[in-house]
Amino acid sequence: MNQIDDDVADKLEQMFENTTDDFGVTLSSNKISEDVIDRLHNKIKAIHQSNVELLQQQAETNGEPTDGINQDPNICMKRLAV
Numbered sequence: 001m002n003q004i005d006d007d008v009a010d011k012l013e014q015m016f017e018n019t020t021d022d023f024g025v026t027l028s029s030n031k032i033s034e035d036v037i038d039r040l041h042n043k044i045k046a047i048h049q050s051n052v053e054l055l056q057q058q059a060e061t062n063g064e065p066t067d068g069i070n071q072d073p074n075i076c077m078k079r080l081a082v
Helices: 006-017 034-061 075-079
Strands: none
Touching (some): 006 034, 034 075
16 A cells, blocks of 8 residues: 555545545555645545534434534544544
8 A cells, every 4th residue: 555646535535435434544655745635634524524413413303412422623633644
C-alpha cells in the first residue's frame, strides 16, 4: 500500500461513504497531496455530521435521550490518519 497517490482519492472517498465511522485507514508513507487529504477530511466530516444528525433524529423519534450522540472533533484523524 505504499504506492498510493492522488489517483486513488475517489476510491478512498467511496470507501468512506460505504463504511461506518469506526472504520479507518493509515496512509502515513504514501504520496497523497495536502489538497487531496483536505478534501478527504472534509468529506469524512460531512459524512460523520450526517450520521450524527440521523442518530439524533432517530433517538428523538423513539423518545430516547440525545445527549450522548455528539460529533467527534477528531473523526478525520481516526478515519484517515496521515
